[in-house]
Amino acid sequence: MEHIRTTKVEQVKLLDRFSTSNKSLTGTLYLTATHLLFIDSHQKETWILHHHIASVEKLALTTSGCPLVIQCKNFRIVHFIVPRERDCHDIYNSLLQLSKQAKYEDLYAFSYNPKQNDSERLQGWQLIDLAEEYKRMGVPNPHWQLSDANREYKICETYPRELYVPRIASKPIIVGSSKFRSKGRFPVLSYYHQEKEAAICRCSQPLSGFSARCLEDEHLLQAISKANPVNRYMYVVDTRPKHRMQSWWATQKDIGRIIVRISSKIWNDEKIRESDERKRLNAMANRAAGKGYENEDNYSNIRFQFVGIENIHVMRSSLQKLLEVNGTKGLSVNDFYSGLENSGWLRHIKAVMDAAIFLAKAIMIENASVLVHCSDGWDRTSQVCSLGSLLLDSYYRTIKGFMVLIEKDWISFGHKFSERCGHLDGDPKEVSPVFTQFLECVWHLTEQFPQAFEFNEAFLLQIHEHIHSCQFGNFLGNCQKEREELKLKEKTYSLWPFLLDDQKKYLNPLYSSKSQRFTVLEPNTVSFNFKFWRNMYHQFDRTLHPRQSVFNIIMNMNEQNKQLEKDIQDLESKIKQCKNKQSDGVLTKELLHSVHPESSALKTSLCLKEQTLLPVNDALRTIEGSNPADNRYCDYTEEFSKAEPGVVSLEYGVARMTC
Amino acid sequence: MEFSELIRTGRAQAELLPGPEEAPLRGTLCVTGHHLLLSPGPPSTPDLWLLLLRSVDSIEKRVAGDSGTITLRCKDLRVLQLDIEGVEATLDIARSIEALSSLESVITSFPFFYRPKGLRLGDAWHFHPPERYYKRVARETNAWRLSEVNQDFSLCSSYPRAVIVPRAVDDDALAQCARFRQGGRFPVLCYHHAPSGTVLLRSSQPLTGPQKRRCAEDEDLLRAVLTGARPGAQGFIVDTRSSQAAKQARMTGGGTEAKAAYPGWKRLHRPLERGRALQESFVRLVEACGDTEQSMDRWLSRLEGCRWLAHVKEALSTACLAAQGMEREGACILVHGAEGTDSTLLVTSLTQLILDPLSRTITGFQELVEREWIQAGHPFQLRCAHSAFSHTRPKHEAPTFLLFLDCVWQLGRQFPLSLEFGEGLLLALFEHAYASPFGTFLCNSEKERCLCEVRTRTHSLWSGLNQPKEQRKLRNPLYVPNPLAIWPSVEPQSLRLWQGLFLRWTRPPEPSEVAWEKVWQIVTEREKTGDSAHSFCLSSQPKQ
Secondary structure (H helix, E strand, C coil): CCCCCCCEEEEEEEECCCCCCCCEEEEEEEECCCEEEEEECCCCEEEEEHHHEEEEEECCCECCEEEEEEEECCCCEEEEEECCHHHHHHHHHHHHHHHCECCHHHCHHHCCCCCCCHHHHHHHHHCCCHHHHHHHHCCCCCCEEEECCCCCCCCCCCCCCCEEEECCCCHHHHHHHHHHEHHHCCCEEEEEECCCCEEEEEECCECCCCCCCCHHHHHHHHHHHHCCCCCCCEEEEECCCHHHHHHHHHHHHHHHHHHHCCCHHHHHCHHHHHCHHHHHHHHHHHHHCCCCCCCHHHCCCEEEEECCCCCHHHHHHHHHHHHHHHHCCCCCHHHHHHHHHHHCHHHHHHHHHHHHHHHHHHHHCCCCCEEEECCCCCCHHHHHHHHHHHHHCHHHHCHHHHHHHHHHHHHHCCCCHHHHCCCECCCHHHCCCHHHHHHHHHHHHHHHCCCCCCECHHHHHHHHHHHHHCCCCCCCCCCHHHHHHCCHHHHCCCHHHHHHHCHHHHECCCCCCCCHHHCCCCCCCCHHHCCCCHHHHCCCCHHHCCCCCHHHHHHHHHHHHHHHHHHHHHHHHHHHHHHHHCCCHHHHHHHHHHHHHHCHHHHHHHCHHHHHHCCCCCCCCCCCCCCHHHCHHHHHHHHHHHCCCHHHHHHHHHHHHHC | CCHHHHCCCCEEEEEEECCCCCCCEEEEEEECCCEEEEECCCCCCCCCEEEEHHHEEEEEEEEECCEEEEEEEECCCCEEEEEEECHHHHHHHHHHHHHHHCCCCCCCCHHHCCCCCCCCCCHHHHCCCHHHHHHHHHHHCCCEEEECCCCCCCCCCCCCCCEEEECCCCHHHHHHHHHHEHHHCCCEEEEEECCCCEEEEECCCECCCCCCCCCHHHHHHHHHHHHHHCCCCCEEEEECCCHHHHHHHHHHCCCCCCCCCCCCEEEEECCCCCHHHHHHHHHHHHHHHCCCCCCHHHHHHHHHHHCHHHHHHHHHHHHHHHHHHHHCCCCEEEEECCCCCCHHHHHHHHHHHHHCHHHHCHHHHHHHHHHHHHCCCCCHHHHCCCCCCCCCCCCCCCCHHHHHHHHHHHHHHHCCCCCCECHHHHHHHHHHHHCCCCCCCCCCCHHHHHHCCHHHHCCCHHHHHCCHHHHHHHECCCCCCCCCCCCCCCCHHHCCCCHHHHCCCCCCCCCHHHHHHHHHHHHHHHHHHHHHHHHHHHHHCCCC
């Protein structure tokens, strides 16, 4: 609270982001401990959580006041004009402080109280049980077992305590392999395909940069391929682009033999760094970083595959470019598409999708196990493993299953949510939209398979909202160990039960769970099928949305169907009762009385026509009938008053002169 | 029959590869005067595969060994491959198809021979005559009359027999106006917007020429429009050319209305793409859509480069401008470009769709297409002679009507509950505009249609479409009448490529169709349960 100097500013203008005519709403801005709130003259409220704020910018003073531009992580952009510069300055400073917290304990989740008692809170955390999930997949089994090697986080700090490994992999092998892998992230089971007895495994890159080999690691990979009784060879999928690895490999060969002697540990040695000659070496080796990919000669039965997903920095700047294009006022169609192309965003999404499809095909068609890694095995690896599982297993396409998938492949395997989402004031270079890309891939799948998912777009958007909101404990911290240290389960709430309670909002009315066709999804990744996800990147720019929502109306119809069917059953059973008792006139009357109050659903269905003209549920996405005032061409009004272009007035002038 | 001379080989053994998702079909290939048939022979099913020769846009032949391959690219953007036994047969069939698909004569075209069961010839006369629309206008205002001055098409060859004009202007004045407008297309009413009492008019450019000619009758007519609307009403002339182009048109005898001559009217220039440039845009888009191997970057840059969506945006925003003027400013709008038969109609028809709830129903939309495109003299025969695949140099081809359909599709996507028809109707109109067994889109104007006796000797597409069995394909199951104007967003982020048309044959039709089937199911279920619940209530009530 000490950061808040001004809590209320009146006569603040909220500009329309896309209007070319500086159209605005006037209202009052409030600053609370957790939110920024704007209430306009129509009493419409705009709430912005401090944690959602990605950047605050104060623009040069104008005649109408001091402009303040706030960009949010959920892609909301608001443009305020504060009449007095002093107020603007105060708010600006407060927001800078409030949006960037230094300690986890200052995040919203630690103060958020949804009025639940401790047992409810605990129940909430127990909703998703990963042990249960592995059981569902069919492990442990004769080939795979639970390893206690990491029980105390001794081998790998960023992995969960419970890891599944091939039964024949002994503890020394695991320990040996973990020393050979970056950050100790040795190969473990991510998804087990019961029917094919094939597995998706994940790890980080090997530290094989100096042609070293690690027998334990080779053993562990052998163990994984042996755990598949059907197919002995396995794929190792390196999710990084091959060209990058090749250029790295080339540099490595250039430095050649000198470097072989030097193990990666020595690079940390200050003394060596001082020497000039070694500085040069250091620079080259830093590029190599002493890490790389497995040497094919040392591993038998393995096929290597590169799938070309770019690193977090490329992704971050790609999104940045995309957002810049989108934010342009009066954007032309051509600028939009060339911007979309230049950002490379859809190309990256396609790369992730292609990698996941490769996984699914390896398992379904070749019956082969797959080991996935990138550099550290927590970004691209998480994307590819989770998306691959989603293609293979229809359970992950249900609401509950999707939560499990995120818990498993993202949260428990140590995707660094806090760093990637910038929860705390940290290194901006660690921020990257890796999880957003995953959600976008899932959205593309829902577009291609409208009946295969139990959840809808709103569910994805809601999850995206909460990875940044810091309102719930699930996404705080960077790995399970850190989360335990923060005592999140005691101090914060889990998001999942709240989403489940609101399930109705997130159901896909077209979902058909029984359809056999959709056990394994085979998406088509022809370029045409990738579209700009307007509802994500323009979620809050309601003028760009379709004016009516098909989704809501189908949802309503489905509800009514159910209600009406229930009514009919009730009525039928009552009629039967009547017939049994027969002849009693009083009963029919009673029946009739009971009919009318109950047929409320019927009434709603009959007046559906009026109903649907009113905004349904989410006022943001259903502006029925719409209003030209919401659109850009309302700016044409100016054109009406200006009308005649320059050439014409000249002509008119000439005409007058000749008269 | 002269067709027989063009058919070099009537029969051959062939295998048809209809597309990547469908199974090949083997059988005997026959070329008839109007069709290409493939009959799979007695042992298999009696299914007959059939293609209207008129819908072949380009044909490519390749021979190798003792067989050949013909690739047919159709006007509805489908690509078919035929593997034919025998080199001679291949070449002969290719030549026959080529000759038959490019026949120019209207009266020997298939609609004159098509006699489907269950339809009565001559029905077409009853569909949407100008009188019907006038009745509606007359109910709303008294300022307009139906003039039969063009009874024998002498005033304007591209207008219908009857047009709606201001009551204050007599037929003689109209004759003078017609002389002052290119092609005789004097300003006529196309829509009366009852809520604001304003009107939408269209015409062609005035023939001011380099001498800046004026025409008193034309000026009177436009003055009468304003006084007829309400005293002090304003008018806007939406010129679909740039002001530069409009000025240049004077050199060739055209031009624009001078401000001084038309008090109360202001001119707005909203340049829309037309003619060859539009056709090129269409060709390039279809080309890009045919390449499934291209990278994401290449696809996006081709999508940008073809500019099709930019044209969609321009057309929609110009229509919004006109609609805005009528609804919000209470102004009358006159739309014209040069000839007034292309972009003009695009704007006026879209404007009506935005403003008029009736035009968003199935019959209303058919009426709109009939009135604003067919009867208004859009030269379908010239514009739709070839589609995107043709190798011949485009002369008069332009996909203006397709652009209109695309804009309607965009409206439907943004207002999924407000149009009574679905994508199916738009696709059907696209197909039939380019090649059809029905006579509706034949010829370039009412005059030509009259000369060819199209209306009495061919069947109307509308009676074909309005058969009950077609309904499910055409209807929007979620339609709820919306009495308000529908204002679309024209931001590039809100516009999408019409996949259902441009990628219709490149991607498997599932699963979006499956999803729509499910929507239908939900809707009909709701109606059923609703009905039975209703009848329950009714049946229990009389006992009371």
